[in-house]
Amino acid sequence: MDLDSLYQEIILDHYKHPHHAGLRDPYEAEVHHVNPTCGDELTLRVHLADGVVSDVSYDAMGCSISQASASVMADLLIGKDVDEAMSIHQTFLELMQGKGQVEPDEDVLGDGIAFAGVAKFPARVKCALLSWMAWKDATAQSLEKEKA
Amino acid sequence: MSIPGLLPELEVIRKDFPILERVLDGGRPLVYLDSANTSQKPQVVIDTMVDHLEHHNANVARAMHQLGAESSEAFEAARDKVAAFIKAPSRDEVIFTKNATEALNLVANTLAWRGDLQVGEGDEVVITEMEHHSNIVPWQLLTERTGATLRWFGLTDDGRLDLSDIDELITERTKVVSLAWVSNMLGTINPVREIADRAHQVGAIVVVDASQAAPQLPVDVVASGADVLVFTGHKVVGPTGIGVLWGRREVLEALPPFHGGGEMIETVRMERSTYAGIPHKFEAGTPPIVEAVGLGAAVDYLGHVGMDAIHAHEQAITAYALEGLRTVPGLTVMGPLDAASRGGAISFEITGVHPHDVAQVLDSRGIAVRAGHHCAKPAHARFGVQSSTRMSSYLYTTPAEIDALVDGLNYTRSYFKLGE
């Protein structure tokens, strides 16, 4: 396995200098997700306003892949309509579950295309998805609250 | 490269393990440093299991034909070999389980039921902060279900048991003390006998998790002070799917049955059954027959090499590894730093690189280590870390493999652009 296809420069940059890190107010929902096999942990908050993801903030402990993934995700989703954000989420999920066979779409995923190589390392797919799963969970909870 | 204490016929030993010749993707030779997770298997174990399946396969104890007799004989001979391996006073005290986890659950479960050893409200169970999850969770379940209280020994900064409060922890309320002989994360060898003596003064029973000790140290169950001792087959060069529970006869007889079913009975009527004596009382259903036979061959193999020699080899390799790891900038070893007080599992952290990433880079060079919490989350939490990288050696590990690890770690640091 080619190490460089996993550890793209973009991933290492986001790992060293994560964007939007730290927990911020206001938020409607906060979730805590863990990867039970390796112990990676993430606390994530979502703030929605007028159907827009107006903030995603997080506190993450984990490997380069999981940390960089949270940073790239926050870049991508903050400022998007919830519907569009959900569709980006779906596109990223398909890329990760594609076993390296899916051609990533840079227009949709931006820096997220750097994770295409991760899909070839089954043990690391969960690392890349930790923050995305947490975001989906927190967003669903925020929407529930809105309705109530 | 030779260092004192290594097995004199190391190259011959390595030839016994066919997998060590495996070449991985990209032409990398295997450097297997994950033996505390599971050990590799010598040819004799593989051959013995194949031979059993090819020539002697039948159910045990209930087949009235030649193959049945051969299979039963092989299965019971494995029990004799295990009894000899751990110096059990009686072969009947050796019970086959699925693994160490099942053995610990057997004890923790049966202690909840009515009987002389029953644990109930007001009683206490004492464990330690360095246990594998399989020696924590069963006791949490037991104490939650019975209203008993779970207590534990803490750890010192250098990764040993903190025995300073032993007299407050082990009291007349203590019913069970359960601890690892050798830690799978910190490597620490614990003073089992000293703790067992204290526990016996208050009438508690002592359960010893020897999952990491049995592969590396000569085991004498009586001398250890244990009332119950468990280990798992796949870490002593045996197959998966087989574990061992040894218990003093009086303790095993006082515990009620665990699983009900075939083979564990004396007679069954619709209203009530009576139970077989040990060991069969605790072996309901068709056992893992070929796995037991394989385990018998495994402990025989270790016996031939000699557990004293294996222990000396582990200590030599561990000392050499500790020395090598010390040369890697930013690397911190968790647990005792002198090889004499530890086993062959060494967990460490490297500032600036997550264990997952360390293991991934090493894997790209053919080096297999473990990264994560190693099923010892509380021990990691005690040292303020979430996970670690662990190398673990065994009787087939060479100094050259340790050199490859150290080179790989330096490469990992440069890959992640960490300075000196």
Ligand SMILES: Cc1ncc(COP(=O)(O)O)c(C=O)c1O
């Ligand atoms: C100290 C210790 N106890 C218990 C176990 C559990 O062994 P098994 O998973 O084979 O039941 C292990 C192995 O992972 C261990 O290292």
